Amino acid sequence: MAVGGKRRWWWKRRAAVVAGVTIAVSVWVGSHCYFRRENMAKAEEALVSMCEERARMIQDQFAVSVNHVHALAILISTFYYQKQPPALDQETFAYYTAKTAFERPLLNGVAYAERIIHSQREIFETRQGWTIMTMKREPSPMQDEYAPVIYSQETVSYIEAIDMMSGEEDRENILRARATGKAVLTKPFRLLESNHLGVVLTFPVYRSGLPEDATVEQRVEATAGYLGGAFDVESLVENLLRQLAGNQDITINVYDITNASEPLIMYGPQIPEGYMPLSHVSMLDFGDPFRKHQMHCSRYREKPPLPLSAITTPFGIFVIIMLGGYIVFAAKNHYDNVKEDCRKMEELKVQAEAADFLATVSHEIRTPMNGVLGMLDMLLDTDLNLTQKDYAQTAQVCGKALISLINEVLDRAKIEAGKLEIEAVPFDLRSILDDVISLFSSKSREKGIELAVFVSDKVPEVVTGDPGRFRQIITNLVGNSVKFTERGHIFVQVHLADNSDLGADEKVHSGLNGLSRSEKVQIMSDCTFDTLSGFEAADTRNNWENFKLLLSDEMCLQEASTSDKEPDIVTLIVSVEDTGIGIPLRAQDRVFTPFMQADSSTSRNYGGTGIGLSITKCLVELMGGQINFISRPNVGSTFTFTAVFKRCNKDAIADTKRTLSEALPTGFKGMKAFIVDGKPVRNAVTRYHLKRLGIAVEVANTVKMMLNSLTRQNSNFRTGRQPYIILIEKDSWYTGMDVYLHNQLLMLKQNDCVLELPKVILLVTCEYDKMSSGSLVDTVIIKPLRASTVAACLQQVLGMEKQQKKELSNGPTNLRNLLAGKNILVVDDNKVNLRVAASALKKYGATVECAESGKDALSLLQLPHKFDACFMDVQMPEMDGFEATRQIRLMESKANEQISNGGASRGEDSMIVEWHLPILAMTADVIQATYEECLKCGMDGYVSKPFEEQQLFQAVAKFLVSKPSSDS
C-alpha cells in the first residue's frame, strides 16, 4: 500500500505541477493576445482618427478653394458681364488672382474661358486679336461652340486662347458644369506642365437673372463662360500631409472611384504598400456630386511593432502565477511533510510507549517464568524416565523460548524504533539450530512431517555473532514453514557461502561424473524426488545431487585446506526448505512487507500477524546478509539467507564451550552405527547428528544390504569391540521386521560376526508410528533428530544414564564450585530479603554474613576484611547501596595507595595486589538505567532479586572464577 500510495502521490504531484504550468502558460498566452488585440484596436482607432483628420483637412481645403473659385465666378459675372463696358480685363484678372492665390492653396492657377457660339467666333477673334486654339496649339477647327480662355492667372498663362472644349476631359467638365451650375471635377490625369496627377475644376459663369430652380436648358442658355482651375493633387496633398504629425507612420492613397470597379489613383503610390491589414477608408466630398473620391489610409509602412508591454506584462503575470503556484505547491508539500512527520512522530510515540510498556511487562513476565524454569531445572535433576525427561526438557526449552520471545518482542519494538544493536558473542550455531528444532518438535510430530537440520562440517563450531537474532531468524522461518506445511518435510541447511556457490556451479557436471548410474536409478525408483521426505521442493538446487556434491566437496576441501589460514569472516548460507502450501505467485513480491500475508484467508486458517518475515528481513540485513526465497504454490517454499559471522579464535572457542549449558556428552567416541535409510538426504542428516557425537557411520539402503555388509565386514576384520548401533528409518520397516532382524542379528552373533548384539533403534516421525515398532526394538526415536536427543537415547539403550546425569547437572554444580567456601556479605535493610538471599547463597556452600544497613556494611568491610564478594541492596534508608559502594571504593583506593607506596605490608594479605571487593547490586527492577548507575558508582554488576540461578551464576562467574584459590 505504501508503494502504491507513494506512486499515486507522485502522480498527483506531477499532475498538479503540469496543471499549474499549463494555467500559467495559458494565462500568459491569453493576456499576450489580449494586449495585442487591444494594441491593434488602439492603432486602428488612431489610424481612423488620423485618416479622418486628413480627409477632413483635404476636404476643407478643397472646399475653401472651390468656394473661392465660386467667388471668382461671381466676380467675373459681376464685373465682366453686368458692367458695360466690362470692368475686367486680363491684367486686372491676373493681378487679382495672383493677389488672392493664398486663398486657393490647392489650385495651381485659375483661368476664365468665355462661351463663344460659332456664329460669334469671328467677332470674338477680331475683338481679342487672336484665333481660338486647340489644346494642341493649333487654330481650332470649326465647332458649334468654343470656350477659349480669355483671362488667366499668370501661373497658367500658357493656356490663354486655348479652347477648353477641345480637350476631352475639359469639354465633359464644361458640359457638366453648366448643366448643374456647380463646380465639377475631371478625373485625375497628368497635368500639362508639372506632370503631376491632378484634376481640373470647372465652374460655370451665368449671366444674371438665372433663377435658383432653373432647368438644364435655361442654365445652358444662361451660360456666359467657365472658370477653371487645376488642382495639383499630388503635390498639394503632400504639402498638406507634411504639416501633420505622424506622417511616417501612415501611407495615404486618394482614389477617384466614380467608376467603382476601376478606381483611379489621385495620390500615392500606384501599388499600395505598407501593412495592409490595418487600414481605413474615408470618403472625400469635393463638392462634385458626380465624382466620388476616397482616401485609403494604411497605418504603418511596416507591421506595427509589438509594444513592450504586450510581452512584459503577460510575462510578469506568468512569473507571478508560477511563483504563486510554487508557493502553494511548496506549502502543500510542506504541509504533507509536516503531516507525514507528525504521523511518524505519532507512530514513534506509540512505539516508544509500546516499548516502555513492553519493558515493564516483560519484567513482570520474566520473574514468574524464571520460577517455572527453575522448577524445571530441579525436575530434570530428579530421576525421570525417558519420556518424562523429554517432556520436561521440551517444557524447559519452550520456557526459555518464551523468555527469549519476550526479548524478541522488545527487539521488534527496537527495530521499529531503529534502535537495534547486533551483539557479537561467540556461540555454537549447531546447538542453536537444535534448540529451534526442539521448539517445533511437538508440532512436527503431530503433523507427521520430517523436521531436520544439517550443518556442513566446514561451518566452524563456534562463531562470533548474535545468537539471539540468528535464532530469531531461524525460528521465524521454521515457524512459518511448520505453520504452512501439512506433509513432507522442513529442512534447515547451513553451508559456507563460497562452498555452496561452488556446488551450484558444478551442478551441471553432476550428470557426467557425479553419481554412478545405478545409484541414481535406484534413488529415482525409491522416491519421486531426491529431497528429505521425497516430496518435491520448490528450490531444485536443494535436491540430493547438489547436496551430495556439497558433501563431497566439503570433504576434499577439508582435506586440502586444514592448514590454510582461514579468513576472519564466515559467510553462511542458510536455507529453510519446506513442502508446504507455498506462496501464491501474486503475493510473492510483498512477502517481506509487514502485516502482509499471502491473502486474508491465510490469517484465518493459520493465524499470525504476518510481521514475522519483515522482522526476519530486517534482522538478516542487520547481520549483513540478504534473504530471498523460491516458492511454488502447492509445492513448497525455500527461504535462503546469508549471514556474516566472525570466526572465533581458539581460546574463545574453548571458553565458549566451557560455558555452554548444553554440551554434548562425549562418551560415544569410537562407536559405530549403521543407518538403514533409502533416502540419501535424510541419511545425511542422521549421519550429521551421529558424527557430532563422535560416532562412525555406515549407510545401507535396505535392511538386507545392511546385514550383508555387516556380515562381510566383520568376517573380514573382526575388530568390532565397541557396541554397534543400528538406526532404521521407518519406511525401511514393516511389521514383523523386528523378529526377522532380531533373528538375523542373533545369527550374526552366533557366527561371530559381531561380538555383541547390536542395538536397534527405529526412527519415526510421529507418535503413531511408535506403535508399529514391535517389541524387539531397543528404542524408538521420534524425530526431529537432535544430537542431544540421540545422545540421551543412546545412553539409555547402552546403560550410560548415570554418566549423562552428572554431565547435565553441571550448571548448579558450577555455581556450587564457585561459591563454596566463599565469604559473602549480604546487605539489605529488609530482613526478609536478607534472610532469603543469605540462605540461597548458603545453599551453594557460601559462608554468608548479613548487614542490615549501608553503615553496618561499611563497618564490616573495614580493611582488611575476609569477604570475597558483597551483594548490596540498592534502595536502603540512610545510606543506599550506591553511596555505600562509593564509600567502600574510596576506602579501597586509599588502602591501595598505601600498598603501592609500600607503606603497609600485611602478612597474610600481602599477596593481594589490590583491594577490590566485587560488589553486586541486588535490584528488583532490572532496567538499563539502574545498571548504568550501578557501574557508575563502582559496582561490578547486578543480580535480580529474588535470585535466579542462571543469572546469579553468570554474574558471579565473572569475578569469582578467575581466582584460582576459589575452586575447591
Next chain:
Amino acid sequence: MSLMALRERLNVLVNSMFLEGLLDQQFRQLQMLQDASSPGFVAEVITLFCEDSERMLTELTKLLDQAVVDYQKVDAYVHQLKGSSSSVGAQNVKLACIQFKQFCEENNKEGCLSALNMVKHQYYSLRSKFDTMLQLEQRIQAYDSEQQN
C-alpha cells in the same frame, strides 16, 4: 495425625494458596532452600515477614492518619513491604504494594488509604493461612525430631 497426613495437609494448603494467587514461585524457591541444614527456614522467614509487615503496616497507618502526609516516608515503607513480600512470594501483597506505590507517587491520599486497606486485607488473609501453615510445619518438625531422637 500421621506425618504423611500432616505433609499432605501442608501440601494441600500450599497448593491452594498457589491456586488462589496468594503465593508465587518465589515461595517454592524458599521451600527449596529449606533442607536438612536449615529445617525451620521457611517458618523463620515467614515469621520474620509477618513481624516486619505488621510493624510497617502500623507505621503506614500512623503516617496516613496525619493531616500532612509525608509521602516519601510512606513510599520508603511501602517499598520495604514490597521487597519483603516479593522475597517471600506473597504475590497478592506485592501487587497491592505496587498499586500503593503508584498512589504514593501521585500523592493521592485517598488512593493511598484504600491501597493500605487493600494491603492490609491481603496481608491478613495471607497471615491466617501462614498461621495454619506454621502450625503444620511445627507439628511436622516435632515429628521429625521425635524420629531423629
